[in-house]
Amino acid sequence: MPLSTSSSDAAVIAIPLAEARAGLRLTASDRPGVAQPVPERDIPVQPWNAVFLGAALLFVALIAGWELYWRSQGAVPGYYNSNAEWAQQRRRIDTGEGNKTVLVGSSRILFDVQLPVWERVTGERPIQLAIEGTSSVPVLEDLAADPNFNGRLIIGVASDLFFTGFAFRGDVIPFYHKESPSQRVGNWLSRTFIEPYFAFDDFDFALGAVLKRQPWPPRTNDPPHFTVRKLLVQDADRNSHLWSKLDTDPEYRELARTIWAQCFDGPPPPTMDTPEKLQKIIDKQIQRAADAVAKLHARGVQMIFVRPPTAGRYLEFDDKVFARERTWDVLLARTATPGIHFKDYPELQGYDLPEWSHISANEVDRFTEALATIVVRDYWKKPAPE
Numbered sequence: 001m002p003l004s005t006s007s008s009d010a011a012v013i014a015i016p017l018a019e020a021r022a023g024l025r026l027t028a029s030d031r032p033g034v035a036q037p038v039p040e041r042d043i044p045v046q047p048w049n050a051v052f053l054g055a056a057l058l059f060v061a062l063i064a065g066w067e068l069y070w071r072s073q074g075a076v077p078g079y080y081n082s083n084a085e086w087a088q089q090r091r092r093i094d095t096g097e098g099n100k101t102v103l104v105g106s107s108r109i110l111f112d113v114q115l116p117v118w119e120r121v122t123g124e125r126p127i128q129l130a131i132e133g134t135s136s137v138p139v140l141e142d143l144a145a146d147p148n149f150n151g152r153l154i155i156g157v158a159s160d161l162f163f164t165g166f167a168f169r170g171d172v173i174p175f176y177h178k179e180s181p182s183q184r185v186g187n188w189l190s191r192t193f194i195e196p197y198f199a200f201d202d203f204d205f206a207l208g209a210v211l212k213r214q215p216w217p218p219r220t221n222d223p224p225h226f227t228v229r230k231l232l233v234q235d236a237d238r239n240s241h242l243w244s245k246l247d248t249d250p251e252y253r254e255l256a257r258t259i260w261a262q263c264f265d266g267p268p269p270p271t272m273d274t275p276e277k278l279q280k281i282i283d284k285q286i287q288r289a290a291d292a293v294a295k296l297h298a299r300g301v302q303m304i305f306v307r308p309p310t311a312g313r314y315l316e317f318d319d320k321v322f323a324r325e326r327t328w329d330v331l332l333a334r335t336a337t338p339g340i341h342f343k344d345y346p347e348l349q350g351y352d353l354p355e356w357s358h359i360s361a362n363e364v365d366r367f368t369e370a371l372a373t374i375v376v377r378d379y380w381k382k383p384a385p386e
Helices: 007-020 048-072 083-094 107-112 115-122 137-144 172-178 181-193 207-212 250-265 275-298 312-321 328-335 364-378
Strands: 101-104 152-156 232-234 240-242 302-307 339-341
Touching (some): 083 172, 083 181, 101 137, 107 232, 107 240, 115 364, 137 152, 250 312, 275 302, 339 364
Parallel strands (some): 101 152
Antiparallel strands (some): 232 240
């Protein structure tokens, strides 16, 4: 025979159960058909003002300690090299500065070309859109698709990035096109109240990054792989230079060289493990560049490709894997665009490159002046003062 229990019956049943379990909190099973009461818990009386003050002082002490530690390691405040910072400079083209000189490329154009020096030589402060670890081809394509841009282009070529299409920060262009208002506000808050004052605000100094690179016991027999460490110091408009620690700290300089050497000594990826596969990729990237350049030429944009200096094992690797006659020379011919290769100009040689890839902060002004002088002298005239 089916059993049924009304709410009144449930209450009758629940009461003796409650009496039988005196001193215990009733559960839903003890009160069928009756809503579970919201538990109440007394908050003990505490000196809350003192607790809050102590927590605030502890927070300040920890932040101060972390900041002082990294300053003792040679870190200095600088603007964070974020997607939002890049997007802020990119938007200048769409808000009335589309006739400016724009620098695109990888970290060598970003680190080695100093905007104040370029402005002094050419009369114009360029827009810095170079992205570290990333081929300049995607940015070239983005500008080719933007009718607002009709200025001049300095296009940096890092052989192992440009001719393979490698993009460590390939998300920066999609970020620019989809950046939300809240992301813009977040970047403004960061660059206004944090970045100019705190040296610890860097990806390499994040606690998670520090913990990850500790000498933990290896889990496999594979050799350790080191990720790229801090190399950059950046100003408000992305004017950047190599961190001075690469000059002053031999151990850190050797670590940076070891990280680059992983690319030279390790096996190539499967997509490039034969000369034929590699050449196919090189040809594809040159064609992408040629297509973008053709669109820019049609709008009257002046362009110059620039191959900045490298040294040591980095230069040996580039010359072996990305020989000039198969890459640089073909690029200039296919794009019908002039180029400045550091090997062709004595004034672009003889610089100190501590980790083989970027010019020392002590010498980037001299390099920028030499490069800008060549550009003005051989390729375009100095603009009239506004």
